[in-house]
Amino acid sequence: MYTDPAGKFRSQLKAANGEVVAVGSEAYEAKSGALKGIDSVKRNAAEAGIDDLTQG
Structure with a gap:
């Protein structure tokens, strides 16, 4: 986690x-919000699907 400019x-x-x-696309006002976002990624990443947008 880091703070942007x-x-x-x-x-x-x-x-x-x-x-x-990977870089998180969302910026959080509070550190607690960022930590919740990180926790969500940890819990959900293993089950996430992959969208192949190269297929047309």
């Missing part, structure tokens, strides 16, 4: 090697 809280998902593999 506007002072809002944001998150990034990093691989084991430290490389950023």
